Amino acid sequence: MKKNSRLIFISILILMIFPFDGSYALGIDKTNEKTASNVQLPEEEATLNSSESSETSSSEILESTVEENVENEKITNDIEIDNRGNVNKPEINNKNILKIGARQTDDGFWLVDSATTLREYLKDSQKLKLRLTNDIDLGTTGYQLKNGMIIDGADHIITYNKGGSPTSGFYINEANAVIEIRNTQFGNSDGSGAIGYYGVVTGIAAVNMTFIFDNVDYYSTNGQMIYNIDGSVIMRGQNTIDQRGTNTYSQEWAEINYVEIQSGRTSIKHSGVTNAFIWSTGNASGNPHAGTSQLIVREHARLDVQTNGNVMYGVLSPSYIVEKNGIFNLDKVTLATGGTKNKFFDSNLTRPITFDFKEQSQVNFMLPVPINLYTAKGGMTFAEKSEVSIDVASGGIFTTEPSSTFAINMNKAKKVSFSSTSLGTIGLNGANGVKNLAFTSNYMQKIETFSTKMNNTPTREMFKENSDLNIRGSNFTNIVGSPHPFDSQELLDLKNSQKLVFSAFVEVPNQLNLVAYDATDTELSLYGRSVNNGSPARAVKFFLFTDEGDINNLKKAKHIVTLDEFDGQVNTSLNSEYGIRISDLNPNTTYWAQMVVVNEAGESEFSKDFKISTKPQLKSITTDVTTTSAVINGELSSDTGKWTDYTNGEELAIPGQTAYYGGLYQQVAVEYSKNKNFPVNETKSQIAHLLGDKHQKFTTKLKGLEGDVTYYVRTKVTGVSGIEVILAMTPLTEFQTVTEVINVEIPIEMAFQTQNKDLGTSKEGEITSPDYQLSNKGNVSTKVSITNLTNENVAANQLLLLDNLSGNYGHEELALQMFVDNKQTESNFLTADLINNPLSIGVLKTGEQKSLKLRGKYFNPNAVAKFPTYKIIFKVERNEE
Incomplete structure (x- = not known):
């Protein structure tokens, strides 16, 4: 509070003597800084320190290159708050291509080579963008900044000695002003050169001023970095602050209401002689953050803090907000110096306290003693997928008075860990029946209890989806109506724990079980179950292999069907059931089915395979009917399905491939009956002959049928499954027999002769005849044969009928043959022996014709002509074959 009083008094005195018109650089005599009466106000021309006398004249032309800054050994120790890696600062691109006048770069920055040049530029209200070309020492002189000013250090070092004077070094006193300092180091790496209570830039009495630091380093063993009581500070880029010391001016890191880590990473190591890391007292009416102490880590930004002080000094309403994907690491243990500095809040707070850790944020608190809530209201909220760890070296997580209504709410948090040395570990004190610990989740929440904070193995694991609890010290009780209450043993385990870990129990699904059933020729059903381990299924993939x-092996699958819509399915964060029907399969094929379930954590292993076969499929069946028999021909489907080639993965799948993997058909039985319902006692069956590459074709002849009767035909087929199934065409195949009629037309006369013209040639005596037709005009297949031949005149009696063509020339011998369809056989000679050995003409199907012709040889062609007459008998009978 002393600093604040001195600031106001000096500011008023200065205002009375000089108006703040930006035309003066004030110098303060450091030897008499403690009282306002000792403030010296020298003339403008007397403001230079003797140390500046050797600086380059402002009239000299500046060089366009920036000297490389070689750092001395820093005062930082080897202890890092987080070991996730150092982030290099972005390279500074100094645009020192000079404009006319050799003082300004193309990007509008005025080049500053010395404190003298800086003072000159600060007199000009139009010169708001300044860039250093050398390290500069501000000494104890004052440099008043203006709204909209940007100072780019270009990686140079600024040193100063403010002591207890707010108007030494940089300062500003302009309501709603915004200034930015970038790419600058304040103080030397050994901690010297940044001295004073009032920060790098002093915010005097004006309200709502905003200081922006972008890629700034600060090293001091006797100073404080931020002073802007009724204003804000914004940190951008990569900032390293090492503010540790035990000297007079080693105070808070910041006196301010509002700290925002807007981007990048800000690392702060702080220890001082006062009690706090941040001192918040601003209550001015024009301050939008009045009455609060706010620390915000914006989306994707990171703040690492090590401090030996209380996080906040003051009695205002504090809030600590970490936005989506933000990171906040607070370590009060590594630099702790004990005593009252170990607390979180220096004072007993009565105003609301807010801890808000948003989606996917990461927060880690290492605290020496509990967070002292006193009677404050408010709460600590953990948003979806946030990861938070709070570890207290001695005591519980919180200490509260019974009247506190502070509450913890976890909303789908990924992991929240509380560890301390007190039983019950959390340490809230809500009134009976008041909900001060609640969690909700769309997946299973695993709660692990540990008997000591050092244990790595939990004493108990509990699983809940959402619950509401009341905590009073170490006692935990269910709130009436809690969706998933804890049982008595679980409540006892909570009470006896020194560490509680609430985690989103999300692991890949396991305990998969799959069955296939209800197979037809081209379809089958799959039913699967899985334990989803905390997260409902996002997709279920069903695989069929042959x-x-x-x-x-996904790449060897013939079918992959993905279920990603779960209407009508049982899909929860624990036990789930899925059903699906797969079509367009290949008939008579054995498939091996498997399943994979995908949830938030990833993809399960393949389920155990399940073997199932599709049924045979009847492609066609035909009948060739006679009066009392029928030939049944048919074909079963084989390799008519399609499959998808996943050799190159699912994304490059090639559909519409022709099946090749159908199985062999084992047996086909043709069933026939006069009753279309095929009653057992009226149904006959006959095994068919199988043929084709996969025995998919079949044929059989049904004999002994009744004439003029309708028969119905179906098949019983045994495929790769070994199970006999009944297959029939739609509509049912039927045929009708008729009354048997044998009607064969045969020639009444058949004439044969030799020709005189052949005498004396090789053909003499050869017998020729016309073609005669033999026709089946009946409705049954008929067998025809010649069963007898007799001589009918004297000429016939005078000739000897031979059964070969080796007769004696000049003798009355005749070799007479019957040709059928111009085909000669060894047994086609017509002799009297036909009565014992009939000559077969063949089988004539209904409507079939055969051609008959007489051939042979007469062995006495030069004799007087003879005219023999013979009678032959044709036998016509029903073909039973």
Whole structure:
């Protein structure tokens, strides 16, 4: 509070003597800084320190290059708050291509080579963008900044000695002003050169001023970095602050209401002689953050803090907000110096306290003693997928008075860990029946209890989806109506724990079980179950393989069907059931089915395979009917399905491939009956002959049928499954027999002769005849044969009928043959022996014709002509074959 009083008094005195018109650089005599009466106000021309006398004249032309800054050994120790890696500062691109006048760069920055040049530029209200070309020492002189000013240090070092004077070094006193300092180091790496209570830039009495630091380093063993009581500070880029010391001016890191880590990473190591890391007292009416102490880590930004002080000094309403993907690491243990500095809040707070850790934020608090809530209201909120750890070296997580209504709410948090040395570990004190610990989740929440904070193995694991609890010290009780209450043993385990870990229990699904059933010729059903381990299924993939050796290999699958819509399914964060119907399969094929379930944590292993076969499929069946028999021909489907080639993965799948993996058909039985319902006692069956590459074709002849009767036909087929199934065409195949009629037309006369013209040639005596037709005009297949031949005149009696063509020339011998369709056989000679050995003409199907012709040889062609007459008998009978 002393600093604040001195500031106001000096500011008023200065205002009375000099108006703040930006035309003066004030110098303060450091030897008499404690009282306002000792403030010296020298003339403008007397403001230079003797140390500046050797600086380059402002009239000299500046060089366009920036000297490389070689750092001395820093005062930082080897202890890092977080070991996730140092982030290099962005390279500074100094645009020192000079404009006319050799004082300004193309990007509008005025080049500053010395404190003298800086003072000159600060007199000009139009010169707001300044860039250093050398390290500069501000000494104890004052440099008043203006709204909109940007100072780019270009990686140079600024040193100063403010002591207890607010108007030494940089300062500003302009309501709603915004200034930015970038790419600058304040103080030397050994901690010297940044001295004073009032920060790098002093915010005097004006309200709502905003200081922006972008890629700034600060090293001091006797100073404080931020002073802007009724204003704000914004940190951008990569900032390293090492503010540790035990000297007079080693105070808070910041006196301010509002700290925002807007981007990048800000690392702060702070220890001082006062009690706090941040001192918040601003209550001015024009301050939008009046009455609060706010620390905000914006989206994707990171703040690492090590401090030996209380996080906040003051009695205002504090809030600590970490936005989406933000990181906040607070370590009060590494630099702790004990005593009252170990507390979180220096004072007993009565105003609301807010801890708000938003989606996917990461927060880690290492505290020596509990967070002292006193009677304050408010709460600590953990948003979806946030990861938070709070570890207290001695005591519980919180200490509260019974009247506090502070509450913890976890809303789908990924992991929240509380560890301390007190039983019950959390340490809230809500009134009976008041909900001060609640969590909700769309997945299973695992609660692990540990008997001591040092244990790595939990004493108990509990699983809940959402619950509401009341905590009073170490006692935990269910709130009436809690969706998933804890049982008595679980409540006892909570009470006896020194560490509680609430985690989103999300692991890949396991305990998969799959069955296939209800197979037809081209379809089958799959039913699967899984334990989803905290997260409902996002997708379920069903695989069909056609070779047992291909299972567990996605690229060998013939079908992959993905279920990602779960209407009508049982899909929860724990036990789930899924059903699906797969079509367009290949008939008579054995498949091996498997399943994979995907949830938030990833993809499960393949389920155990399940073997199932599709049924045979009847492609066609025909009948060739006679009066009392029928030939049944048919074909079963084989390799008519389609499959998808996943050799190159699902994304490059090639659909519409022709199946090749159908199985062999084992047996086909043709069933026939006069009753279309096929009653057992009226149904006959006959095994068919199988043929074709996969025995998919079949044929059989049904004999002994009744004439003029309708028969119905179906098949019983045994495929790769070994199970006999009944297959029939739609509509049912039927045929009708008729009354048997044998009607064969045969020639009444058949004439044969030799020709005189052949005498004396090689053909003499050869017998020729016209073609005569033999026709089946009946409705049954008929067998025809010649069963007898007799001589009918004297000429016939005078000739000897031979059964070969080796007769004696000049003798009355005749070799007479019957040709059928111009085909000669060894047994086609017509002799009297036909009565014992009939000559077969063949089988004539209904409507079939055969051509008959007489051939042979007469062995006495030069004799007087003879005219023999013979009678032959044709036998016509029903073909039973």
